Amino acid sequence: MKKIMVGNHAVSWGVMLSRAKVISAYPITPQTSIVEELSVLCADGKLDAKFIPVESEHSAMACVIGASAAGVRTFTATSSQGLALMHEMLHWAAGSRLPIVMANVNRSLGAPFNIWGEQSDSLSQRDTGWLQIYCESNQEVLDTVIQAFKIAEKVLLPVMVVLDAFVLSHTAEPVDIPEPNIVNQFLPAFKPEFRIDPQNPRSFACFLPPDFFMEFRYKMQNAMIESAAVCKEVDGQFGEIFGRGYGLVEAYRCEGADLVLMSAGAITSTARVAVDALREKGRKVGLLKLRLFRPFPKDEVLAVIRNVEKVAVVDRNLSLGLGGIFAHELRAALCNEKVRPPIYSYITGLGGRDTTLQILNDIVYQTYERSEPGEQSVWVGMRG
């Protein structure tokens, strides 16, 4: 069944189909309609879940941590300042190895105060132990939410599903809604090995002295690294059942390319159009869509770009003092490779500024023209 829906409702419907049992959230633009829709689904009895309104995002995460430890499937959603306020609890969720799924609607962080799209909020949380998957369309959003629960429950790490403010969150597209019973087969009930049970008391997220702490981090790191393969496997199973797969990365028209653009999120859609037009003009340009960011899918990325001449990374985010975060992650991933292309870094679209075809063309032509990538990211689409 196809339905016209905004990206935020695609999240909500994905959660409904995944049969989350506890949802706790605090509203924030542009995330609000995700939880509004979920509260309606709960109230209407379409989703048999406990919806717990709380007074802050910190509490929302604390709440789902408790519920998840008690052994049920849990979900929350936030954005920007809300995600920043959750920061402490993000570590507790991951460190407790709880398979919580959260949607984050990418929005800039103040000041200056701004409610529009930017990837800096989620990327600021890259070291918290959460998997991060960036979505390009509303269909991908819904599908990724369902996949995320399956991945999380396999690797026992929390998963963040990321979508762009307004461009996805508040824009309606046709979305194919999978049959609930088929989703049930794909994503069976959550049955954790350990759960809070007063009859069998245990200490959860317990105190650990120096003699054990490192081992737990080591296990987490291994789990994180191994989760890339799980993401691939789950996406593959999803594709077999529902006919839609996304991969960890997607190479678009990269055959014989001398230059590859790399992007994540909704900008990728615009980049597809830009690449199509440049190919029309005879330019050998390809596009690499980065879908899984944490863990960084180095092998998949390398397979696409190893032999191209130049890579231009479109970063709608900024690590102040460093530059574009995707570009630097890519540089770090490749630095020990003998054969590797130079990485050109571009900053664009901060605070919701449109990343237009013109800007993407500009990035491509600049990259062709420049002989050295340089240390600093180049800012494009600036005033004047």
Next chain:
Amino acid sequence: MAYQIILRTEKDLPYQPISLGSMEWNQTGTWRYLRPRFDNKVSPCNEGCPAGQDIESAMVLIGKGKILEAWELFKEENPFPAVCGRVCYHPCESSCNRAEFDEAVSINALERFMADFASKHGRRVGLKREKRKEKVAIVGSGPAGLTCAYHLARMGYGSTVFEALPVLGGMLRVGIPEYRLPKKILEAEIDQILELGVNTEINTRLGEDFQLKDLKEYVAVFLALGNHVSKRLGISGEENWAMSGVEFLRKVSLGKGVPLGKRVVIIGGGNTAIDAARTALRMGAKPLILYRRTREEMPAFPAEIHEAEEEGIDISFLVSPVGLIAENGQKKLECVKNRLGPPDEDGRRRPVEVKGSNYFLEVDQVLTAIGEDADLAALPKKLGVQDSMILTDERGATKQEGIFAGGDIIHQPHTVVHAIGSGKRAAIFIDCLLRNQKWEGVMDAIRIGERGSLSMRRYLQDEGEREPMSSKTVRLQDLNLDYFEPKKRKKTTKVAMGKRLGTFEEVNLGFPEETAIEEAKRCFNCGVCNLCDNCFIFCPDVAIRKENGNNVIDYDHCKGCGICVEECPRDAMIMEEEGK
């Protein structure tokens, strides 16, 4: 319970940071410096009931459908729930915390409901102690006297109740009209008292048929003569042409004819005035009440005034009678209009005559109801008689050892429920006296709150049996109102207006069972644990344990965070400093 798990390598560790065994060996209770404790407190309704009934517990029982048990709880304190459920002015309801939240719980109607339910099931109460040889004399068979006899009987004492009138019940029998308190209801409750072994001597008036000094065979005396003498207006013609309201009600109750006529004027603003007017109405008269101040100052209970007006009785405010004359067999009442002046000593604004506003009312009968006094002429002054009142101490004891007093003749509000409370109090302290117990300690152990209510149930418990009781009364601000939602108070059904007049059938019909149960569940259970389990649910340390159906605190693991106390909806828990 505690055992050690050896973890040598990374592989031995679980993937989640959880303990593989119980952590109960880790007694986190040692971290605590504040300690939560279950601490039941006084519900405001219980404190507000002069008869000392455990209303809060009864609400729990009714809510669970245990109606006979609730009735038995009331009967522990008061032999007259069927009477009080009809005529009590229910100070419990004005004390109820729900009154401030939405509407008070309909306690009075529930009291009647359980009493009628128990009566339908033929339930009786028995004695609490072995029979004893001592006998107590009780003068007056009103609510005070009979309550005293009831409690003394249950504690094993014999008693004789001396009654001046040919019927038992005092003002309940000859003051309150049938439509408010049917005689058969009253008689049923009196019969239950007599069944416990109480002697009665009717038509036996103190001062005429016997004297106080004749009561030597009795170990103690309880005086509850009541106020049966109407105050005089002091206007001309009163002696010849007016009749007192209490006398009128008494005669009607005893089935004696009273010539009334059509135009009946009742002078006064208290409950007697209202009762007299509504009785006259039922006898075919067209009553008019004259009151010298305004509605605000009327001492009658508002519900009574409301029902009278509903029935079509007119009340003229700011009017005083001046004189009563009769010309050619036609009575005329001269009246004068008033305005309100400054407040007098009791705080009510004093009526001031408006000069020249005199007018005449043609009347067939004038009933005076401006208050009643006791006739204490037969009592020796050394008891502490002062202005038609007997001075008593905290126990209800007079200045003479072994002689107690209660009801309307002592300094307390003139209500049925205060009379009942004073009768119970006298029974308790007569027992104390006869057992040579120090009364001060007893008083402290059985006091309910700060307004003089006493608990017979606690009195009859052994000292070790009594649960510790906090003296704190729970107020609305002590409750966690997040857990309560507004809910409409249930209304009782009443006889349709058209069917009330010309008959003395009871007006109020009470609650059906389902309504009663639902209404009882509105009770907040202020200050008393009703096992709602919030503490159990909220405790982050699972330190509330279930033991024999009760919640208990596991102090080995309670860290003293106080969440249980915060989340207790009804202030039945407190935090204390550790070591106190």
